[in-house]
Structures are given as structure tokens and as C-alpha cells.
Amino acid sequence: MNGNAPAPSAVPFWPDKAMDLSAVAARWYLGGFFVYTGLEKVADPVAFLKLVRQYDLVHTAFLLNAIAAALPWFEVFCGVILLAGIAVRGAALTLVSILIPFTGVVWHRALVLQAAKGLSFCAVKFDCGCGTGEVYICEKLLENFGLILLGVWLLAGRGRQWSARYCVLTRAALSQSSQPVVPGAD
Amino acid sequence: MALAGAAFAFAANELSPRGLALGRNYFPGGARQSVSPPKLTQTPPAGAPTTNADPAAAEIEQRLKDKGLQPIDRLGAERLFRDPRFEQGLVVFVDARDADHYREGHIPGAYELDPYHPEKELSNVLAACQFAAQVVVYCTGGDCEDADSTAILLRDAGIPNQNLLVFGGGFTEWTDRHLPVEPSERNSARAPGQSK
Numbered sequence: 001m002n003g004n005a006p007a008p009s010a011v012p013f014w015p016d017k018a019m020d021l022s023a024v025a026a027r028w029y030l031g032g033f034f035v036y037t038g039l040e041k042v043a044d045p046v047a048f049l050k051l052v053r054q055y056d057l058v059h060t061a062f063l064l065n066a067i068a069a070a071l072p073w074f075e076v077f078c079g080v081i082l083l084a085g086i087a088v089r090g091a092a093l094t095l096v097s098i099l100i101p102f103t104g105v106v107w108h109r110a111l112v113l114q115a116a117k118g119l120s121f122c123a124v125k126f127d128c129g130c131g132t133g134e135v136y137i138c139e140k141l142l143e144n145f146g147l148i149l150l151g152v153w154l155l156a157g158r159g160r161q162w163s164a165r166y167c168v169l170t171r172a173a174l175s176q177s178s179q180p181v182v183p184g185a186d
Numbered sequence: 187m188a189l190a191g192a193a194f195a196f197a198a199n200e201l202s203p204r205g206l207a208l209g210r211n212y213f214p215g216g217a218r219q220s221v222s223p224p225k226l227t228q229t230p231p232a233g234a235p236t237t238n239a240d241p242a243a244a245e246i247e248q249r250l251k252d253k254g255l256q257p258i259d260r261l262g263a264e265r266l267f268r269d270p271r272f273e274q275g276l277v278v279f280v281d282a283r284d285a286d287h288y289r290e291g292h293i294p295g296a297y298e299l300d301p302y303h304p305e306k307e308l309s310n311v312l313a314a315c316q317f318a319a320q321v322v323v324y325c326t327g328g329d330c331e332d333a334d335s336t337a338i339l340l341r342d343a344g345i346p347n348q349n350l351l352v353f354g355g356g357f358t359e360w361t362d363r364h365l366p367v368e369p370s371e372r373n374s375a376r377a378p379g380q381s382k
Contacts, residue, residue, distance in 0.1 A: 061210065065209075
């Protein structure tokens, strides 16, 4: 300490800190959400298979089974990765990439049900196979929109504090910088 | 990331005891589930004959006929349930719902055969169906197609199609009419010493 004021960059700027903490909370929420919904589907794969079939997306048994078998575990995988913080941006990108088309598919299904039931759009309630049971479509769309926003936020590089990879890299960098220089080692 | 996730997902499915068999057709019969909202067959007033004026019942009947299956309405199912041949094992009821629903309650004497997990019960059910003149298969009713799948499973296993009947109204219509229900295991409601 030489009595000089610390450099501005060294001063923790609280909004930045708050932003990082919020991003970590978002990462844990997103990770926890996908672990929960994935495990809900894994618990009853036949029920999920029937729900996937309702969308009428694929017409071969193998593809239908592959989607219903792999998707829940894939969600669990991405959720755990996010919770642990191993490859935050990769996991966030993957989840955003699957959330966007899923939201479109759920929206389309809701339109079909709306036409069949003659209800207003937001009164349509069904089990979309999202792992949260029967939900009103407008609530589901809002939820998905929020999840996509969280994923995009994580994609921007936020939320990597308290993550396995961040901790390992930081420790490695610190241990490298604190290595004593051995004279004549070169 | 996506590749690692996919590899993990398929490996986990393989290792899971509840995992799906990728090569199996869980929905035999070809027809896909209707995109219309779930509809349960409406119960006519007591004593009234079941007719297909109800569009939901007509839709179920058409779906079954498209799969080459014979529908039976609630009155027909009830008649067979009270038929003396039922006690002799010549009329057999097969419940196509999952084990949890079966244990909560089923048509008395009905065999359990979940079409998604038939391995455990199939041989037992087949043995009973081979002797039967009529086999009535049911599930929850309405848009539930598990009874269709089970009937096709039995047909593929050698039970003559003319002996197979699918009760489209299913367990929902049965219980709506306050007809007898047996909880727990098959024949658990019977008095000791009663056979069949």
C-alpha cells in the first residue's frame, strides 16, 4: 500500500456485482428448471411419448421414440451443466436453440386446440409435454419467453461466477502467477 | 455440447429401467391420435340405449374400425360382464391402463396388460384369452388408444380378431355408471374359495 487511491478498475462497482449475482441466480434457476422438468418426463417416459405423438411431428416409430427417449435426459444434462457451470454459454445456447422451436410447436398446437374447442387463445389449457403438467397457453408462452431471455443473457457471458470452470480457471491462473521464479531454471 | 448431450441422453435411456425401446412401435395400427381435444364419451341417462348420436362415441367407433377392431359399447360390455360365460372364463376383460391405475381400481376379474410394458403379463393374459370366446379390452376411454394397442398386440399374438372387442367408453364410462370396481390385484375382491 503506497497511500495512492486504487485504480478505478479495481473498485468493485456494485451494479456490476449485482448484475453478476443476478446472472448466477438466473443460471441456477434455468439449470434447476431443466433438471426438474427433465426428471418429470424421465419418470414416465411413456406419458411423454404419448404427448410428443400428439404434435404429429414425425411419422416413424424410431424417430418418435428417439425424441421421447432422448429429450428429457438431454434437458437434465444441460440443466446439470448449467448448475455446475461447466460450459455455461454452450449449455445456454443449446437450451435457447431448443426452446425457440419448441415454443413455436406448442403455439401451433394451441392454435389447433383453440380451433377445435372454440375457445379464446389464452383459455386453451393442455399438457404440452413440457414437464409442468396442464398449463394455460399464454402462461406457458410467457414462461418460455422468460426462459429464452435468461438463456440469451447467459449467452452474453454473465453468470459464470461460482461455476466449476470459472473456479478452476481462476485458481489455475492464481497458482501460475504465484509460482516462485527459480533462478537459472531456464 | 449438443453431441455430448445427445450421447448422454441415449446412454441414460438405455440404462434406465423405464427407458424406451427405440426400435419398437408403441402405437401399432398406424392411425395417429386425433388432434381434437380429449373427449370422454358422454353417458346417456340411466336406462337409455347407447347410440352413436354422440359425436365423440362415433369418432371412437370410426377410429377402431379404421384399425380393423370391433367396438363394443357400455351396454354390450355390461352384458358380457354379467354373462354366465364370464364366470367360466369364456369372457375375459383386459385392462390396458398402467399398473398404478389398474391397482387403483379395475373391472372385477379384468387382467392387466399395459401395452407399453407387456412383457410381464402377456403370457398370462394370452393363456386366458386363448380359451375365451370374447375378449373385451378397455383403457380410460375417450381418446385413450391404449386399448386399441393392446387389442392389436393380442391380435398379433394369435387371438382371433372376431373374438376381440374394444370398449371405447372405457373405465371412465364404467365408473360413471357406478358399475362394480375391484381395487388392487385381480380377483382380490372375491371371497376365498371362489374360483376363476
